[in-house]
Amino acid sequence: SQQGEEDPQALSIQEGENATMNCSYKTSINNLQWYRQNSGRGLVHLILIRSNEREKHSGRLRVTLDTSKKSSSLLITASRAADTASYFCATVPQEDSYKLIFGSGTRLLVRP
Amino acid sequence: SQTIHQWPATLVQPVGSPLSLECTVEGTSNPNLYWYRQAAGRGLQLLFYSVGIGQISSEVPQNLSASRPQDRQFILSSKKLLLSDSGFYLCAWGSEETQYFGPGTRLLVL
Numbered sequence: 684s685q686q687g688e689e690d691p692q693a694l695s696i697q698e699g700e701n702a703t704m705n706c707s708y709k710t711s712i713n714n715l716q717w718y719r720q721n722s723g724r725g726l727v728h729l730i731l732i733r734s735n736e737r738e739k740h741s742g743r744l745r746v747t748l749d750t751s752k753k754s755s756s757l758l759i760t761a762s763r764a765a766d767t768a769s770y771f772c773a774t775v776p777q778e779d780s781y782k783l784i785f786g787s788g789t790r791l792l793v794r795p
Numbered sequence: 796s797q798t799i800h801q802w803p804a805t806l807v808q809p810v811g812s813p814l815s816l817e818c819t820v821e822g823t824s825n826p827n828l829y830w831y832r833q834a835a836g837r838g839l840q841l842l843f844y845s846v847g848i849g850q851i852s853s854e855v856p857q858n859l860s861a862s863r864p865q866d867r868q869f870i871l872s873s874k875k876l877l878l879s880d881s882g883f884y885l886c887a888w889g890s891e892e893t894q895y896f897g898p899g900t901r902l903l904v905l
Contacts, residue, residue, distance in 0.1 A: 718896075726885070728894070731892055781844060781846060784841070
């Protein structure tokens with residue numbers, strides 16, 4: 684079964700606004716990653732946060748991790764129309780570091 | 796630099812026909828390789844992964860199989876396709892903590 688669940692399932696915002704997506708997972712993890720998928724394409728790795736980290740930044744992306752609540756959030760600041768895509772969280776379980784377990788994703792629409 | 800190829804990009808197959816999807820990686824040695832399936836508007840489901848030639852781990856029992864005949868080649872197969880096999884199939888290779896995805900194959904079983 685899927686490890687992660689994301690909310691919201693879909694998000695529509697105006698260009699320039701911030702977008703926040705949340706992810707919850709079930710078991711202990713080594714790290715949590717966020718990926719982006721443009722429609723009909725492969726996934727692109729965005730950012731990785733390890734289980735001993737609480738916050739990480741990369742450009743306009745900010746990721747937080749709360750292992751006590753088994754949850755993470757992805758914040759995209761000053762969104763652009765080009766940010767329109769689906770965003771997935773994925774976890775690497777402690778019991779099997781070869782795997783990535785994906786959530787169901789958030790579809791983000793940034794209106795110009 | 797590393798690149799990952801998948802083909803074909805799109806495939807329409809009748810129910811009961813065989814399937815062979817190929818994935819190859821360039822620019823890296825002994826990668827971990829993965830096959831995922833994505834239903835429309837959904838997340839990715841891990842189907843198979845391989846940590847070496849001839850080593851295949853299956854995640855979901857179904858009528859699909861995988862093989863790794865060479866270090867950088869990963870093949871997804873079926874002897875008889877079902878309607879429920881329709882979806883978007885993604886191959887990925889793993890580098891320590893991160894996975895890198897191919898462009899995917901869209902399979903429609905009619």
